[in-house]
Amino acid sequence: MKIPNYVIETAESIRIMEVRGASLIARTAAKVLKEAADDFRGKGKEEFIEYLREVARILLETRPTAVSLPNAIHYIMRGAERGYKRDFSLEELRDLVRERAETFIREAIEATERASSLAAQHIGKVQRIMTHCHSTAAVNTILKIAENRSRIIVYVKETRPRYQGRITMRQLSSYSNIEVRFIVDSAAAYYMKDVDVVIVGADAITPDGYLFNKVGTFMLAITADDFNVPFYTVAEHYKLAVDKKSWRDIVVEMRPIEEVIEPKELPNNVKVLNPSFDITPPSYLTGIITNKGIIEKPVTQHVAEFFSKFSMK
Numbered sequence: 001m002k003i004p005n006y007v008i009e010t011a012e013s014i015r016i017m018e019v020r021g022a023s024l025i026a027r028t029a030a031k032v033l034k035e036a037a038d039d040f041r042g043k044g045k046e047e048f049i050e051y052l053r054e055v056a057r058i059l060l061e062t063r064p065t066a067v068s069l070p071n072a073i074h075y076i077m078r079g080a081e082r083g084y085k086r087d088f089s090l091e092e093l094r095d096l097v098r099e100r101a102e103t104f105i106r107e108a109i110e111a112t113e114r115a116s117s118l119a120a121q122h123i124g125k126v127q128r129i130m131t132h133c134h135s136t137a138a139v140n141t142i143l144k145i146a147e148n149r150s151r152i153i154v155y156v157k158e159t160r161p162r163y164q165g166r167i168t169m170r171q172l173s174s175y176s177n178i179e180v181r182f183i184v185d186s187a188a189a190y191y192m193k194d195v196d197v198v199i200v201g202a203d204a205i206t207p208d209g210y211l212f213n214k215v216g217t218f219m220l221a222i223t224a225d226d227f228n229v230p231f232y233t234v235a236e237h238y239k240l241a242v243d244k245k246s247w248r249d250i251v252v253e254m255r256p257i258e259e260v261i262e263p264k265e266l267p268n269n270v271k272v273l274n275p276s277f278d279i280t281p282p283s284y285l286t287g288i289i290t291n292k293g294i295i296e297k298p299v300t301q302h303v304a305e306f307f308s309k310f311s312m313k
């Protein structure tokens with residue numbers, strides 16, 4: 001069974017974060033699974049399903065925290081496994097994978113767009129926003145809030161150690177009505193008094209209402225709470241960890257120490273801790289805004305009912 005090189009290469013791009021951000025990772029994985037299905041040159045459906053499982057496994061092993069990645073892969077693979085059990089031909093299975101991957105990509109884009117529209121509508125005409133990292137959903141929401149407004153101000157945190165805040169800063173700076181204030185992470189509390197709302201994305205939202213997002217989100221939520229500033233996460237429904245019970249079932253990815261410091265600069269007895277994400281408890285969330293609706297404060301009271309409406313088919 002020959003796995004195409006681009007599968008390995010894309011998995012590596014995700015691992016080293018050339019491809020990053022939960023929604024893009026999920027769509028990229030779906031696209032690669034589809035291309036791999038198209039390029040399968042082996043014999044028969046038994047070999048095909050084994051090959052797909054292997055491609056899925058390689059993609060799933062890249063980054064462990066964001067659930068949109070497994071939600072994408074499992075959505076496609078559930079269809080393929082069902083078709084295989086029902087004795088579909090190789091060509092029918094290939095079509096099924098193609099169709100499911102295309103559906104996932106289309107729906108994920110539409111879902112992010114819808115979540116952002118809903119968020120902009122719900123948050124309303126705020127003037128000063130703070131955000132963290134680079135999230136498609138958060139940036140889209142900010143752009144929608146800025147639509148038809150002469151001026152809004154956005155505080156963008158640089159987001160050490162990988163500086164994804166620079167992507168957000170550059171993206172927002174191309175809009176003449178958005179004034180970007182680019183700050184180091186530790187300045188967030190100092191500027192919180194000047195902010196009307198905090199908007200971030202999500203890598204995973206668990207059925208007990210916990211938010212997994214870029215490390216620093218939790219500290220930002222605590223700060224916002226202290227200043228009575230509303231704190232929202234915006235996410236498409238593929239970020240819902242529907243097959244988990246609680247936050248305890250999700251692994252926080254630990255990244256290489258080289259992202260933080262040159263190992264040769266380190267004394268022998270120092271250990272570097274570099275979690276990629278952190279976990280914000282529901283009590284700090286003013287709302288979880290998704291394309292399927294809003295989980296309002298108190299999130300702990302509303303989240304279970306919201307999740308009960310979902311199953312990823």
Ligand code: RUB
Nearest residue numbers: 020021022023135136137201202214
């Ligand atoms: C990115 C990050 C983003 C979410 C949401 O982390 O935490 O806030 O993934 O992004 P990393 P989006 O840079 O480590 O991938 O809304 O684009 O899915």
